[in-house]
Amino acid sequence: MSLLITGSIALDSVKTPVEQHHDLLGGSASYASIAASFFTPVNLVGIVGSDFPKRYIELYKKHGVNLDGLQVADGETFRWSGEYEWDMNKRRTLSVCLNVFETFQPRLPDHYKNTPYVFLANISPQLQLHVLAQVERAKFVVADTMDLWLEIAREPLLELLKKIDCLILNESEARELMKETSLIKAGRAILKLGPKFVVIKKGEHGCLLFVKDLFFSAPAYPLEDIHDPTGAGDCFAGAFAGYLAKIDRVNHDTLRKAVIYGSVIASFNVESFSLGRLQTLTQHDIAERYEAFRQASHFETR
Amino acid sequence: MSLLITGSIALDSVKTPVEQHHDLLGGSASYASIAASFFTPVNLVGIVGSDFPKRYIELYKKHGVNLDGLQVADGETFRWSGEYEWDMNKRRTLSVCLNVFETFQPRLPDHYKNTPYVFLANISPQLQLHVLAQVERAKFVVADTMDLWLEIAREPLLELLKKIDCLILNESEARELMKETSLIKAGRAILKLGPKFVVIKKGEHGCLLFVKDLFFSAPAYPLEDIHDPTGAGDCFAGAFAGYLAKIDRVNHDTLRKAVIYGSVIASFNVESFSLGRLQTLTQHDIAERYEAFRQASHFETR
Secondary structure (H helix, E strand, O other), X not given: OOEEXXXXXXXXXEEOOOOEEEEEEEOHHHHHHHHHOOOOOEEEEEEEEOOOOHHHHHXXXXXXXXXXXXXXXXXXXXXXXXXXXXXOOOEEEEEEEOHHHHHOOOOOOHHHOOOOEEEEOOOOHHHHHHHHHHOOOOOEEEEEOOHHHHHHOHHHHHHHHOOOOEEEEEHHHHHHHHOOOOHHHHHHHXXXXXXXXXXXXXXXXXXXXXXOOEEEEEOOOOOOOOOOOOOHHHHHHHHHHXXXXXXXXXXXXXHHHHHHHHHHHHHHHOOOOOOHHHHOOOHHHHHHHXXXXXXXXXXXXX | OOEEEEOOOEEEEEEOOOOEEEXXXXXXXXXXXXXXOOOOOEEEEEEEEOOOOHHHHHHHHHOOOEEEEEEXXXXXXXXXXXXXXXXXXXEEEEEEEOHHHHHOOOOOOHHHOOOOEEEEOOOOHHHHHHHHOOOOOOOEEEEEOOHHXXXXXXXXXXXXXXXXXXXXXXXXXXXXXXXXXXXXXXXXXXXXXXXXXXXXXXHHHOEEEEEOOEEEEEOOOOOOOOOOOOOHHHHHHHHHHHHHHHHOOOOHHHHHHHHHHHHHHHHHHOOOOOOHHHHOOOHHHHHHHHHHHHHHHOOOOO
């Protein structure tokens, strides 16, 4: 089954204590699409400016991402720049230039409208709702969000939660959304706001899946060297949704696996800047790391 | 196989935003001994004052804890008091009165000296070394520690690390010990200081086990209401060591299980103040929660 993905497409400038790179391919939709492409065909909806490098168009195409929903507008592409500390959990945004993204009105090509699986990657909840309104007969809708929207767009976000199947968000966002220090309470409380499934990403601590009658905790992969954490959450969510679209069956078993596949792809992505590592990633690599996750969390019955 | 446990025995006063209790049974050796008693016979080494309540002596005895190594000294028992915020990860120590503990010189009764498994619960590394020096032919030695000793007793702690098989410490202590923000790097670096096994406790994020050729990540139990986190780490370590002593076999399989049993007992202990919950705990409860941990972390092969 194919997967519709909308979100941001950006040119990122990223600085770590070790390296610094400019105009890298970034944005939630870019990371999510390439991550999902390892599992299922992707229909991308997004916007770039006339300065968007041809090599990035080629990169999408190489991964079989359908670009019929990609608008190329007059003006410059959305740009983000950020800096990481030695503790890579700590990031500072240096600048955000929305550029063509400021007036983005997502339009779904007609042949996208029946895409059965939908991933609304991180953009404003208003845009996520706008895309969702154009989708017909979706079987499963996943959305990601970020702290900014909890602050400035709480109402549309709460409206969105009633219309989606699964919310993915990170640890601090979950606590902030529910004003709750316990992640367990926060995760279970979000279920009452609409989504049947909630995934809380905890970075180096792995992630948690909440369903009414299931709690699942996935480990993080024990990486010693993280080169660039940018996009890890987007890759997680893209691979999570991509795997479910591929399998076309949402149950406790497939949800657990989807969480692990999401963690697998995210763990590869942080090994280099931008989408560098995913360019050379093979199905064999994925299989091997999936097994490493099993080794890291498996224990026998009593 | 029986397990020798030394550490502190205290009368605790604990305040949470909801409740407050005085002169509860506490101390690292108390928590560890009762936790371990669900798996194996325990030989306790510690000191109390002449004010130590008889009912706590009875409590140890009820759990089959051998008290031949318990010194009763003239003076008052070690007292600790602390306060938790709503976020129970945040604790403030209000007072520490060492009392009879200040001049404690652990003496092992002769029939303790051949105890094959040893758990050095949290006390100063000097006292841990002092106990260890009296032990003959131990098969497996586990030690716990705390942030204070990293600051004021780093040298004896480093000496201790060369003489033990397994170190258990918490997340912030691991980062502090190795001056390393990455827990993965910290865990692996500690292995180079002596212990063959390192367990890093992460509270609500579960815990990690590092062995030269094994990395294991255990989830935390999804508790919504934590009544008193005091002693959770001591219970974890006591049950971990107790299970290994019971099984009398240390390999990847039993280490993984020991981590889970440690997590099981700790998860029960935080359900009420002091050792309250462990007073009514049954083997059936333990088996049931072990299975819940499996459900929370199990996923199928690809």
